[in-house]
């Protein structure tokens with residue numbers, strides 16, 4: 001499973017809830033990998049499709065996309081994964097620009113339906129996390145769910161989670177529990193689709209105890225601190241908060 005952190009802040013709430021989700025996915029048997037989207041340069045879509053839909057092609061065309069473009073690297077990670085969790089901060093009532101650029105470029109993967117008869121994303125599973133301060137997480141989640149679904153992804157029950165607030169999302173029991181369940185359910189769903197597990201009798205949402213939430217939050221806090229100290233080298237102008 002690939003977790004994509006769409007936030008500029010590698011240690012922020014988006015990262016934290018994504019990391020929680022990947023821990024849930026691991027509990028459900030998935031191998032996970034987390035990438036920070038800001039480590040990759042994804043140039044904006046050039047709209048070749050709108051000139052001629054056959055011009056939109058991965059990898060023949062969409063990799064010829066200007067100096068330093070990293071779309072191919074991220075696309076290959078998505079293609080290798082059975083499942084993807086996209087986590088985004090809310091930037092003006094939607095996903096971050098970095099996530100929007102990635103999604104626009106993913107058109108080349110979906111558009112392969114016209115070249116090879118199927119979207120290269122067909123049958124993968126996706127889940128989504130959005131973190132904001134006041135409002136807009138639901139709009140970001142709705143947009144991501146609709147778009148990924150129209151590219152061929154399944155979005156399982158309990159496949160979305162959000163946090164609204166100005167403090168540490170790890171202090172919000174509901175947010176931690178929901179994010180953890182995104183991980184569990186995206187992983188289980190991908191295994192189900194791949195014929196790995198049979199009909200599931202248990203509820204798809206696993207209720208976490210207070211102790212579990214605290215244990216998970218503590219582990220992720222440590223991981224976020226490590227990210228933050230690495231970030232200090234990248235953005236030395238930031239005063240530690």
Ligand SMILES: Cc1cc2nc3c(=O)[nH]c(=O)nc-3n(C[C@H](O)[C@H](O)[C@H](O)COP(=O)(O)O)c2cc1C
Pocket residue numbers: 007008009011012013014015088089090091092093094131132133134135136137
């Ligand atoms: C450019 C920008 C736009 C934002 N727009 C919104 C918004 O529309 N709604 C909202 O609730 N928060 C908004 N925020 C606040 C962030 O969503 C919030 O701080 C979030 O926790 C950031 O995630 P991070 O901790 O992973 O960086 C905005 C922040 C920035 C930098």
